[in-house]
Amino acid sequence: MNNWPDIIGIPLWVWIFGLPLSLALLAAVRPIWVTDHLKPIWSILDRTYTVAGYLAAFFMCIILLITIGQMGSRWLGITFEGSTEFAGYAMAATSFFALAHALSHGSHIRVSVFLNLNNWTKYWLNVFALALSAIVATYFARFAVKTNKMSAMLNDRTQGQDQIPDYVAQFLQLLGTAPDKWGALMDKATGEMIYTPMWVPQLTMSIGTILLAICLWDHLIRLVATKTSQIKQEVLE
DSSP, X not given: OOSSOEETTEEHHIIIIIHHHHHHHHHXXXXXXXXXXXXXXXXXXXXXXXXXXXXXXXXXXXXXXXXXXXXXXXXXXXXXXXXXXXXXXXHHXXXXXXXXXXXXXXXXXXXXXXXXXXXXXXXXXXXXXXXXXXXXXXXXXXXXHHHHHHHHHHTXXXXXXXXXXXXXXXXXXXXXXXXXXXXXXXXXOOOOEEEOXXXXXXXXXXXXXXXXXXXXXXHHHHHHHHSSOOOOOOOOO
């Protein structure tokens, strides 16, 4: 597979690196114009990060329920097949869905010793850190998606005992399929239990890293446009 395929005749790297960098440069030149036009989008993105945080909390609860189920199955002498694998998938989902929400709320570890020197140093160090982090996160997201595609191409399946209904995998495939093919795709669903295709739990990694990359570019553009970091650390009393 080509690492950087063309989209509408433009290489993918231009879309995922050039476009957000251009917006950041535009924010430096026309901060008021960018702020006025991007405020509605910023509001939508903030809600998206919040939803991702709720999803992370949901999968954390799933881990708790699986743990309780494991305890109960041992007491009753019942085999809970695939529980370890499903708990691992839920843990991965919790970690990746929480990334963007945690960043927006200042929960990521930051070394702030140099940020406290003066406002000029604080601003430019934040710009540098966000820009570098956004580039790295974008690479991570790109190859996370590529890993998803490769796993689906190879029909890679779990090596554990976990199984899911076939229609779940078919339904999730709709996310990457044209609407005119949805009917034919769902007709293939049999309802039988199949060993989990690896691309299914890997979806959470791809979605989480994409959200993190978007969040980093988002906060870089906000910082350049407003000259103030929008990453606010929550203070618990």
